Amino acid sequence: MAKRALILVEGHRNIGLGYVEAARSLGLHPITLSADPARYDYLAAESIETIRVDTDNLDALIHECSRLAGTYDIAGITGFAGDDESIYATVGxxxxxxxxxxxxxxxxxxCCDKFIQRQLLAAAGVPMPAYRLAANASEVEGSAAEIGLPVILKPAVGSGSIGVRLCSTIDEVAEHTTYLFSEKHIWRSSPRILVEEFVQGPHYIAHIMGNEVFGIEATNFDRLPHFVFYTGIFPAPLADEEHKRIADVSLSCLQPLGLGWGPTCIELRWAKLGPVVIEVNPRLGGGPRPIQLAYGVDLVTEHIKLVVGDEGDLRKRHSHIAAWRTLLPDRDGTLDWIRGDDQAAAVSGVAEVKLYVEPKTPIVRKGDYRDCLGYVIAVSPSLAETEIALQRAVDSIDWSITPFRQNLI
Structure with missing residues (x-):
């Protein structure tokens, strides 16, 4: 009988290996299709069957999967958005x-087109920021004036906070507009900028599987004007009424967007009048590990079960508090050394420590998810214990970055 295979389109530095391990635990043979397998170090390290193919080419993917079907029983296909969410549409x-x-x-x-997403949610009465779509610099400045500063500028199609910036002055609006419309920013669609009201208030992520809000995470960003995730707590310390309001608003997003199968993660802020939807992502959030530590449920495994047509099990095994912190550089330059990860991992309550970089790596901050040097996750029965363990671990890790030499003319 042919071996059952799970096809993974592209990989993911945070959760890619988790999908491989979960697939194997379910008796599946994981096969990765990637345009550049070298991007994902775990593929070679774990001897994962990998095929190089143009993942932007649907016909090429169909051809490759059809060829594999001659050897394997293809039980399911899924994949990862990464910095190009169109991949997940290709998976569909x-x-x-x-x-x-x-x-x-x-x-x-x-969902990938944030302007269309906004239009559909607005028509359904979902609370959200004021927004305008702009195709040139004049329209951007006019939209910013209509909405009122500060505003957020972001590509209409994109992910991972790439190209997203808070602009507090008209000069900053002009500067970032020039950047986005220049060759420095890589557009994955026709160049269009979404200009949005900056909604202030605590930030949350609702993690949904099917039509159920599985849990809500409290998150925070590093220093503005960029939106790089810095820390998070799962489950979020919310009163029952606050939890219900966030869950209700999150679920109200599904029907207008045609969602409700598989995982969805929804970003919100709690403004003066309550929860406001910032973004709906039709995929699993990039950090399911804290959820697994807190509740004993692996959403990666449960997603794979859906993908292969098996019955899932979202029953919570326990209720702990997990928290995470990303390690972010404060300057550009060459990473001389980074150390302390072993000491951090030895701290009681620390569940995971991951470093993405090696010494001598050039560090060039981009103001998005790619800036992360690594992360630490801690878990315990109480928030206070978890936060103490997390801080001790983070304090154990240190690094040195030598700024790049400036060419003197």
Whole structure:
């Protein structure tokens, strides 16, 4: 009998290995299709079957999966958005072609275009920031004036906070607009900028599986004007009424966008009048590990079960408090050394320590998820104990960055 295989389109530095391990634990053989397998170090380290293919080319992917079907029983297909969420729409089309469970590709595309997403949610009465779409610098400045400063400028299509910036003055609006419309920013669609009201208040992420809010996470960003995730707590310390209001607003996003199959993560801020939806992502959030530590449920495994048509189990095994912190550089330059990860991992209550970089790596901050040098996760029965363990671990890790030499003329 042919071995059951799980096809993974592209990889993911945070959760890619988790999908491989979960697939194997379910008796599946993971196969990764990638345009550049070298981007994901775990593929070679874990001897994972990997095939180089143009993952932007649906026909090429269909051809490769059809070829694999001659050797394997393809049980399911899924993949990762990374910095290009269109990949997940491609996954949906592959699933449709091979009659396998998967996301609705049209729904994914509606979410990927943040302007269309905003329009559909606004029509359904979902609370959200004021917004305008702009195709040139004049429209951007006019939109910023209409909404009122400060505003957030972001590509209409994009992910990972790439190209997203808070602009507090008209000069900053002009500067970032020039950057986005220049060759320095890589557009994955026609160049259009979404200009949004800056909603202030605590930031939360609702993690949804199917039509159920599985849990809500409290998160925070590093220093503005960029939006790089810095720390998070799961589950968020919320009163029952606050939890219900966030959950209700989050669930109200699904039907207008045609979602409700598989994982969704929704970013919100708690403003003066309550929760406001910042963004809907039709995929699993990039950090399911704290959820697993807190509740004993691995959302990666549960997602794979859906993908291969098996029955899931979202029953919570326990209730702990998990917290995480990303390690972020404060300057550009060459990383001389980074150390202390072993000491951090030895701190009681610390569940995971991960470093992404090696000494002598050039560090060039981009103001998005790619700035992260690594992360630490801690867990315990109480928030106070978890936060103490997390801080001790983070304090154990240190690094040195020598600024790049400036060319003197």
């Amino acid at each position: 089309r592959l699933c449709r072609h091979f009659d396998l469970p998967g996301p609705n590709p049209q729904s994914v595309e509606r």
